[in-house]
Every structure is written in C-alpha cells, then in structure tokens.
Amino acid sequence: MVEDRELYMRIRERIAARPGDLLTVGQIAEIATDPEVEDQVAQIPVGTVQGPLGSLQVISTLDVIKAIRKTNPDLRVFPFGPAAVIISVDGPKKQSNLWSLLYFALIWLLLFIGAGMALMNFHADVGMAQVHRTIYRLLTGRSVLYPLPMQAAYSIGVGLGMAVFFNQLSRRRRAEPSPLEVEIDCYLENVNKHIIHRAQRQGSKEGGKG
Template sequence: MNQPLFLKLRKRLAVKPNATITLGDICQLYWDGDREKALARLPVYQVKPADGNLIIIDIMQVIKQIRRVHPELALEVQGAAHIVVEVLNPRKKANLLMVTLVWVLLFVGAGLAIMNFHTDVSMLQVHQRIHYLITGQASDQPLWLQIPYSIGIGLGMILFFNHIFQKRINEEPSPLEVELFLYQQNLDQYYIQHENKENERIKP
C-alpha cells in the first residue's frame, strides 16, 4: 500500500438508464497492475429514474467509496472536482412533418436574411456599377457578376461550416462547433453549480 493511487476525474460521461457507474468509468487511474483493475470495477453510483437525465458526481463521493475499501490508501487527486454524467434516455422518433416545417422555416428565413442584407447594402447597384466601370456599358442584370457571386455565397458557407452534408472538409473545427463547445462547457459549469447538492447548505 506504499504506492499512492493517482486518479483524475473525466469531464463527462454518458450512461444508459439504471446503469451502475464504476470508478473506472468516471476516473483515469494509475496504481499497480491487478489492484488497479480491481479498483476500476468499484461501484460509485447507481443511476435511478429519479435522477433525471443529468447527474453530478463530486470527487468527495469518489474518495468516500475508495476509503470504504482501502482506508489507508494514499490518494493523489488531479484535475476537476466534478464530473457531469448524462443519462441517455431512449429518444422519440422524429416527427417527419415537424422536421419538414422546421426545415422550410429555416430555409425561407435564411433566404430572406440574405436578400434583406443585399437590399440594405444596395448589392444590385454595386454590381451594375462594377459592370459599367469594367465594360463601359450599362446593364440592369450583370449576370456574369451575379451568378459567380451567388455560387460564392454557397461555397463560402460550406467552407465556414467545414461540412458538405455529413463529410468534414478538414480536421479544423468550424466556428459553429467552437461555439457549441463553449456553450456545452458553460452548461456543464451551470449544472455543477446548481445541480450538485453538496454546494448548497442551509444552516438552521
């Protein structure tokens, strides 16, 4: 028992309903061989229906379970003090009518936003002016400018989101993925602050 147990809580874990969460599920462990494997199977938490879809496990709960089995074991704790456990409840089948309505709404809304932007900046007049400056002739519809410009908008959106349908163009995350990552981090911090009952104490 001379060698200390090094443990580090993971950031996030997804489990099925009624699952038993073990130490190896929520922690990275470093100890000595077979004892490390046995300790990784130590139950830490049993998921209950009353828990909902999010559970916050505190490092103190983990230490308490380890101390119950190895009371004299020296511990070296690294990393975060909490882990967010998401319970993956079965998803309902998507409503095709609702998906279609949302898709149409987003498509029309995006189109109107682009058209309103072009109206605000007088894009048609800009194209007409560029056409006149290059050719010396006036044109109400300079298609040789408008068509490549329209195609460029679509290509620009593909490059911005870094996806063609389900295929990623390169390994670099898109700005949308970065924003979603930051949003998820903020959500996790909120859950840790407000869902962890150990953070709330009322002194009588």
C-alpha cells in the same frame, strides 16, 4: 488492503446512463495505478443513477474519492480534471421512424428559409443590387437592371467562402476543427461548468439549512 500506493484519476466531463444503473469508478473516471489494483478500483460502486429521463445528475470528485477510500484507505488518490462528472439520464435509443425523418426535414427547411431571408434582408439593407449594377457598368460600360453574370459570380463566391470558412474544402479538415465545431465545444464546456456550479450551490444551501 493496499499500502503505500498511488492512484491518478481524471474525472470524465459527462457520461450517459439509464435510471437505476449502478455507476462504478471505472465508468466515471479514467484511472492509472498498479495493474493489480486498477481492476479492483475500477469496479468500486460510487452511486446509483436517480431521476427521470432527460434529467441531469452530478457526482463530485470528492464522492468518488470517498468511495475509493472506503475499500482502500491507504491508497493515495491524486485527482485531475473537472470537479465533478455530469450524468445524463437517458433511456434506450429509439429507432428512427417516419415522424423523426419528417421532424428533421421540417427543422432543416425552417433553418434554410430563415438563413435565406437573413441574407436577402442584409442585401436589401446595404443595397447590394445597386452595387452589382455599378460594378457591372464599370467593368462592361453598359447599364443593365439585372447584371446576372455579376450576381451569379457573387452567389457562387458566397457559397465557396462559407465552405472555406467552415473548413469543408481543406485537406486538413479531419485534423483541424471548423470554427463552428470550436464554438460548439466552448458552448458545451460552459454548459457543463454551469451545471456543476449550480449543483454545488444547491448542495451548499441544503448543507446550510441542515
């Protein structure tokens, strides 16, 4: 039994596990305490992964603290971070096959066509072709139906602008995330919060019925 010792614990946001796996404190959280205690606490079992492949399981910070206190009742636990950890129930990773490559190519093609149509519809709505003709006439003094130099420069500028916006040309690309990466992180954070809140609401309803 450990006496008068403190343990600082930060719950991970999300981990992946297979059905039937036994989850320990060390898998669920990052812990910091005396070295002789840390290894023992990290091996404490918390629960077993349940549910079918593709499902999500939530283990609250309180459940982890209870598991630690069962074997170390005198250990003072100071939790930080999320209120719960989300376990993604996954199976063994499958190797890429021809169908996966075809599926990826199909999705990429659909996104490419959709993005191209969105750009073309936008340019048609704002009359971009007429704008190019007007600018070309003001610069050269000639009126043409297809100002190819202007259109080529505009197309290259759009591509370069997108590359700069998504931080693809900057030397600091590896150090700073792109706007798209920031939006994805915010989306995943909101998804995790929603999953935890939904699990807490379901737990409250079940507790009220009991």
